[in-house]
Amino acid sequence: MASMATDDQAEEPHVGVTAPHLIPKTMDEQLKEALDQANNMNATKTKNDANDYSRFDALDDPDEDTHLDDAKGYKEEGNRFFKMRNYYEAIEKYTEVVNVLKTKDEPEEVDVRIASLSNRAACHLKLRNFKDCIKDCDTILKKDKQHTKALFRRAQAHKSKGMNELAYRDILLLLDVDGANKSGLKEKKKLEKDLHSRSRDAIRSRIEKEKRDVVEKARKKKEDARKKKMKADEKLRQEERLKNMATSSSTATINMAPPAKVVINKDDIVKDTSEESGELMRGYKKTKDGKTTSYFTRELDDKAKALLGDTAPKRLDQSAGRSVERKTSSTSAWNSAGTYEERDRSQFCTNLIKEMMGKSAVVVDTDTYTVNVTGVKKVEGEGSMVSVRGSLRFIWDYSFSVNYKVLLKANNKSIKGSLSYVDFTQNIKEPPVVTKKIIGKGFKEESDKVIGDQGVAALEERMESVLGAFSEACKKELEQ
DSSP states (O other): OOOOOOTTSOOOOOTTOOOGGGSOOOHHHHHHHHHHHHHHHHHHHHHHOTTOOGGGTTSOOTTTTHHHHHHHHHHHHHHHHHHTTOHHHHHHHHHHHHHHTTTOOSHHHHHHHHHHHHHHHHHHHHTTOHHHHHHHHHHHHHHOTTOHHHHHHHHHHHHHTTOHHHHHHHHHHHHHHOTTOHHHHHHHHHHHHHSOHHHHHHHHHHHHHHHHHHHHHHHHHHHHHHHHHHHHHHHHHHHHHHHHHHHHHHHOOOOOOOOOOOOOOGGGEEEOOSSSOOSEEETEEEOTTSOEEETTOOOOOHHHHHHHOOOSOOOOOGGGGGGSOOSOTTSOGGGTTOSEEEEEOHHHHHHHHHHHTSTTTOEEEOSSEEEEEEEEEEEEEEEEEEEETTEEEEEEEEEEEEEEEEEETTTOOEEEEEEEEEEEESOTTSOOEEEEEEESSOOOSHHHHHHHHHHHHHHHHHHHHHHHHHHHHHHHHHHO
């Protein structure tokens, strides 16, 4: 009877047959099996993840763009109230539009907000809330300077407040955008009847200056960008040159050419045969009288000396000056020849400047503002009365500073500033250099700034007349 195998004895396989689970796997098969297991685990985790919202990607978001739709709805309601002349309700609806789209910057959202602000400004104008109307128009024009409705409504509000200069300015800006605007042309004719020609010219000049400033600012910005690009390009070129030099110096050898030989022309060398020196002297020669001089010195012959005559210095005859009659009685005894004399008149000029440009002398008063000179400081310079060959002249060269105060009559606001004049002389072809300075923060509102600038411009014009009067006073001083 055959004995059975024990647990310790392993049953050997048949010869020539290999067990499937004992066949070794290649490296590629093992890597593929590991990747398949990882993908199955991720798929199972994603399927069971409660925080996975990818399955909702294909669905539309019901809250998307709700703020724009709400704003358009409020605007339509405001338009309906406006047509019904219920301006208070219309203002509330337009305000809701502005609040909803206050922080939105998309083009469509900006257009809806600006349109609502324009309509709200129209409501304020109907209710005679001119200040709120101007405020809404200012907000619009900060975003769009060519908004014709905002310009026209702000002009109407300014005119209703008695600020005709600002209204005229808004109408001119409107006609710059739309020259055929009938309402603007009609309003322009009305305002020109109420404004002085000088005020109209000042407003036009101000607008033209602002245009030039905008063009200059754009040109400067473009120029700065161009210079910045040139510097960057030059820096790159320098770096490239340094890199090339470093590369070439490490691989090439510089061959220096031998210095060229200097050829000396023997004709340029003059031999000094004097006993003091037996050396050769380059660039010198001997004259006929035995003096050593420059090689290029030319000696005059007898004919040339006869033509020139005696060129030796001679003493002047002191009695010549006494024989000349005095041409004017303004000269001193020592200046009997009447050639030149100068008398100091600095104190006269200094006192005259302080007197003519003092507090009570220069005042500009209009319907909208008052400008007063509060003092003249830092008066420095010299003045003289000069007699040149019998002709009297008054010359001066001064610098000074004029302090002023601009007061707006509409709201009683005021600013202080100064006008500094440098190189004020008798030469009318070269006017003095004027520097303007505002003391403090100045006006905050744009409308106040415009009136303040007009006041300062009027003061400058008044000062030109005062400077002309100063010149006339100096001329009269010559006649005394």
